[in-house]
Amino acid sequence: MSDYSVSARNLSKKFxxxxxxxxxxxxxxxDVKKGELFGLIGPDGAGKTTLFRLLTSLMxxxxxxxxxxxxxxxxxxxxxxxxxxxxxxxxxxxxxLSVEENLKFFATLFGSTVAKSYDAIKPxxxxxxxxxxxxxxxxxxxxxxKLALCCALVHAPKVLFLDEPTTGVDPVSRKEFWExxxxxxxxxxxxxxxxxxxxxxxxxxxxxxxxDGKISExxxxxxxxxxxxxxxxxxxxxxxxxxxxxxxxxxxxHSCYSFGNYQHLYLHSEGGADGSAARLQEYLEGKGHQDxxxxxxxxxxxxxFMLRMNxxxxxYGDV
Amino acid sequence: MRQFFxxxxxxxxxxxxxxxxxxxxxxMPVVQVLIFGFAITTxxxxxxxxxxxxxxxxxxxxxxxxxxxxxxxxxEQEVQEPEEFDEIFKKGKIxxxxxxxxxxxxxxAENRSAQIQLITDACNPNEANIINSYIQNIAARYxxxxxxxxxxxxxxxxxxRMMYNPQLxxxxxxxxxxxxxxxxxxxxxxxxVSMVRERELGTMESLLVAPSKPFxxxxxxxxxxxxxxxxxxxxxxxxxxxxFDVPIRGNFGLLAGASLTYIFTSLxxxxxxxxISKTQQIAMIIxxxxxxxxxxxxxGLMFPISSMPPxxxxxxxxxxxxxxxxxxxxxxxxxxxxxxxxxxxTILGGMAVVFLGASVRGFKIRLN
Numbered sequence: 256m257s258d259y260s261v262s263a264r265n266l267s268k269k270f271x272x273x274x275x276x277x278x279x280x281x282x283x284x285x286d287v288k289k290g291e292l293f294g295l296i297g298p299d300g301a302g303k304t305t306l307f308r309l310l311t312s313l314m315x316x317x318x319x320x321x322x323x324x325x326x327x328x329x330x331x332x333x334x335x336x337x338x339x340x341x342x343x344x345x346x347x348x349x350x351x352l353s354v355e356e357n358l359k360f361f362a363t364l365f366g367s368t369v370a371k372s373y374d375a376i377k378p379x380x381x382x383x384x385x386x387x388x389x390x391x392x393x394x395x396x397x398x399x400x401k402l403a404l405c406c407a408l409v410h411a412p413k414v415l416f417l418d419e420p421t422t423g424v425d426p427v428s429r430k431e432f433w434e435x436x437x438x439x440x441x442x443x444x445x446x447x448x449x450x451x452x453x454x455x456x457x458x459x460x461x462x463x464x465x466x467d468g469k470i471s472e473x474x475x476x477x478x479x480x481x482x483x484x485x486x487x488x489x490x491x492x493x494x495x496x497x498x499x500x501x502x503x504x505x506x507x508x509h510s511c512y513s514f515g516n517y518q519h520l521y522l523h524s525e526g527g528a529d530g531s532a533a534r535l536q537e538y539l540e541g542k543g544h545q546d547x548x549x550x551x552x553x554x555x556x557x558x559x560f561m562l563r564m565n566x567x568x569x570x571y572g573d574v
Numbered sequence: 575m576r577q578f579f580x581x582x583x584x585x586x587x588x589x590x591x592x593x594x595x596x597x598x599x600x601x602m603p604v605v606q607v608l609i610f611g612f613a614i615t616t617x618x619x620x621x622x623x624x625x626x627x628x629x630x631x632x633x634x635x636x637x638x639x640x641x642x643x644x645x646x647x648x649x650e651q652e653v654q655e656p657e658e659f660d661e662i663f664k665k666g667k668i669x670x671x672x673x674x675x676x677x678x679x680x681x682x683a684e685n686r687s688a689q690i691q692l693i694t695d696a697c698n699p700n701e702a703n704i705i706n707s708y709i710q711n712i713a714a715r716y717x718x719x720x721x722x723x724x725x726x727x728x729x730x731x732x733x734x735r736m737m738y739n740p741q742l743x744x745x746x747x748x749x750x751x752x753x754x755x756x757x758x759x760x761x762x763x764x765x766x767v768s769m770v771r772e773r774e775l776g777t778m779e780s781l782l783v784a785p786s787k788p789f790x791x792x793x794x795x796x797x798x799x800x801x802x803x804x805x806x807x808x809x810x811x812x813x814x815x816x817x818f819d820v821p822i823r824g825n826f827g828l829l830a831g832a833s834l835t836y837i838f839t840s841l842x843x844x845x846x847x848x849x850i851s852k853t854q855q856i857a858m859i860i861x862x863x864x865x866x867x868x869x870x871x872x873x874g875l876m877f878p879i880s881s882m883p884p885x886x887x888x889x890x891x892x893x894x895x896x897x898x899x900x901x902x903x904x905x906x907x908x909x910x911x912x913x914x915x916x917x918x919x920t921i922l923g924g925m926a927v928v929f930l931g932a933s934v935r936g937f938k939i940r941l942n
Contacts, residue, residue: 311783313941332939333785341783347776351591352584363580364784406780 260414260445261287261310265319268305279305281468282319287414287447287461292440294459295449296560302468303449304344307418310447311341324413337365340407344418344449346399350392354383354402357391358409365410376405378438382431397428404435415439417448421455433458453557462556464563471563476556483554483562485509485521488532492544501542507531512561519558577787581794585768589798599764603756603806607813610752611745618646618704624662624671626653631679637690638672640716646708663695670694670705682720738907745818750902751875753810753833754895758840758869761803765844766857768795774854779941788937792849792930796841803837814906823909832905832919836898839922842929843894849933869895897922 268280279302287293295303308314310321312332321328326335348357355369358380362369373380379401386394391402400420407415417436421429433455436446448459456462456476463473472479492498495518502511502520509521522531532549539547590596623641627634641647650668653659662668673691675681681688692709696702738746769792772778781791811829814820822829844861851857870876872886873895879887890896897918904910912919 308941313779313782315940336783336785339783341780343776343779345776345779347780349584349588349777350775352587356584356587360580360584361780361784363576364781364786366577366785410784 258288259286259322260289260291260324261285261293261447262322263306263310263319264321266306266309266316266321267318268309268314268316270305278468280309280316283465283468283470284319285463285470285473287445289445290440290443291460292436292446292448292458294456294462295447295465296451296453296456296462296556297449297465298451298564301465303465304418305468306465307341307343307416307447307449311339311416312336337410338413340410340412340415342400342403342407342415342417342420344422346391346403348391348399348403348406351390353388353390354394355387357402358405361406362409367410369409372409372411375411375442376408379405379408379435397424397432400424400428400432401435404432408439413444415444415446415448417446419449419451421450421452429455453555453560456556456560464560466564472559479559480554480556483559485523485554485562486531487552487554487558488520488522488535489514489517489550489552490520490535490539491517491546491548492539493546494544497542498539498544501539501544505535505538507534510562510565512558514557519552519561521558521562578790578794581786581790582797585794585798589802595764599760599802600806602760603810604813606756606759607749607752607810608817610748610755611814611818618701618708620645621647621670621705622650622668623647624651624653624668625649625674626656626659626671627674628676629674629678633679633682633688634674637674637713637716640719641672641709641712644712659693666695668695669701670709672709743819745814745820746907747903748875749814749818749820750906751873751899753807753814753902754836754873754899755866755869755875756810757803757807757833757837757898758895759866760806761799761837761840762844762847762865763858763861764799765795765841766847766851766861767854769845769848770851770854770857782939782941788939789934792845792933792937795845796838799841799844800837803841804834807833807837820906822906824905825911828912828915829902829905832898832901832915832922835919835922835926836894836901839894839926839929842926842933846929846933846936849936849938865893869893872896874899894922894925 263286264284266280266283267278270277270279281302283302283306285293295306297303305314309316310323310328312323312328312335315329323335324338326338328335349360352360358369358376362372369376382401383398383405386398391399394402404417404420407417421432424432429452436448437458439446449465450456459476461473461475462479464471474482490498490502495513495516499511499513499518502508502518505520507522509523511518511520513519520535532551535549536547589599625638627638638649642649651662653662653671659671662671671693673693675689675691678688678690690713692706694702694706772781807830811822815822843865847857847860847865851860868889872879872882872890873893874890875895879890879896882890901915901918904915
């Protein structure tokens with residue numbers, strides 16, 4: 256029908272009634288191209304999980320439509336459930352079944368067998384094979400995620416939905432996991448994945464910022480970074496707390512956020528980062544800071560997200 | 575079909591790997607049958623009595639030895655003064671005091687009707703009645719054994735015959751009832767949490783997003799419990815045969831068939847509860863309080879249905895256990911055939927179809 260694997264149009268979903276009502280998803284529209292790795296980036300409670308449930312036909316939207324591989328998520332839920340793989344945010348396999356048994360069960364559920372889909376899942380399953388007799392409940396977090404991914408892949412789906420697949424997983428396994436998604440990409444599977452980790456966002460072809468049930472920006476990570484409207488100085492000194500306070504009072508400051516050991520200062524004026532750096536050095540020395548280090552840097556996805564979040568969510572952080 | 579067997583296999587894993595639950599399922603019926611069979615009995619055994627014998631004659635001793643020779647009564651205390659009666663009953667151990675008047679043997683010797691007095695603790699009226707009638711029976715037999723050769727006055731003597739259970743053993747009524755209760759407890763309680771558990775653990779999300787057929791999923795959940803219940807049924811029947819001497823007078827195959835139908839109906843009821851409950855706790859409350867209690871009280875297990883008020887009789891109609899207990903008593907105790915239980919059987923089967931159908935229809939294909 257089109258080049259799009261997933262198309263959402265004005266999707267909305269509300270929970271509860273009266274003033275307890277929560278608008279979990281609020282007029283969301285986006286498209287995922289075939290074979291694309293599409294990232295939904297947003298904090299907890301942004302509505303990512305509900306969005307996944309709408310796209311996987313597990314919930315019916317209050318308004319709007321979603322189409323997956325040409326099938327409507329409400330009308331054609333039966334067809335959709337045959338061709339998608341879904342890995343819920345919470346571990347949803349049987350803890351009292353072994354790795355092998357879980358895999359076999361889900362393969363059979365889809366009318367397939369482990370042997371038939373072995374080639375497709377092999378890149379991931381080879382990590383699990385030594386533990387195939389172990390109960391799923393006794394696997395480590397990273398192993399559980401790999402098993403869940405295997406179970407979601409065991410019927411060779413056309414679209415894969417991964418709800419925070421790397422939450423609660425150690426950094427090494429997280430990196431491994433994204434590399435595995437890369438190999439799946441080579442098989443032509445479209446993937447929609449959500450994550451609260453910004454550093455994972457760059458691995459996606461395109462990302463969408465999700466906040467309060469809305470998509471605030473949707474583009475390639477590269478374009479999003481390029482569109483960042485401020486010059487950034489990464490600043491560090493001995494007293495991090497008073498540094499943040501002082502940086503926010505710096506006349507050229509637009510806003511300032513903590514990133515680990517560094518404070519990222521977004522400047523009002525564009526292009527004049529060099530001159531600003533010198534003026535800032537002077538300003539901070541005047542405030543009595545020691546061991547000052549100032550580096551001009553490129554905007555990261557996290558910078559874009561922080562700025563975006565706080566623009567929408569109030570003036571916290573703005574000067 | 576392969577999908578169905580995959581579901582069944584998975585359910586077996588769940589049950590057999592949960593050792594604690596498994597143990598409960600297998601031991602519970604034995605414990606329950608023993609408790610019901612031995613503790614909750616209306617038979618009179620080893621009842622303590624006191625005697626106030628003002629006659630102290632060969633005749634009074636003779637009647638007393640008749641009374642105590644069986645397994646029913648033993649003399650706990652000899653009373654010297656009528657003033658002691660109050661004290662004795664207050665202690666609560668002695669249920670009845672037997673009073674022989676001073677002229678007991680004298681009256682008998684004159685071939686007149688002699689009297690004895692029974693003073694009974696009627697805190698529990700049923701028990702008091704049963705004790706009274708036991709002693710009256712023994713006294714009547716004793717009177718006959720005196721063989722005076724003639725009866726002084728003409729009176730109407732009702733000749734009773736207790737059909738099917740001449741010794742009025744309470745096990746005869748309890749055992750079929752307990753089979754009904756225990757099977758209901760296992761089948762319904764265990765399955766009622768099974769579907770909710772999938773929802774609570776989140777595994778339902780994985781099942782829903784796959785092309786699983788609700789009928790396969792639901793029907794598969796009944797299979798392992800069915801197998802376990804058949805095993806339990808065998809244990810209970812053996813116990814009732816050998817521990818309680820309850821006979822199976824009717825056709826064994828008929829009893830087995832009726833029981834299997836009942837097991838299946840209970841399983842379907844459990845599944846139905848599971849599909850309408852939001853949490854495991856709610857499912858348990860529904861099956862324990864909403865189902866067990868009425869089953870114990872209203873199914874005819876303990877109290878006769880015919881003496882209940884019409885509303886409660888109405889409720890008893892919708893309890894599967896009522897129909898099963900009816901059938902089990904008819905087959906085991908009365909030895910009746912299919913002709914007299916087909917109606918109950920059909921009702922149970924119909925209930926199973928309704929519950930199963932309602933579960934499949936009520937199955938939610940999406941998350942809420």
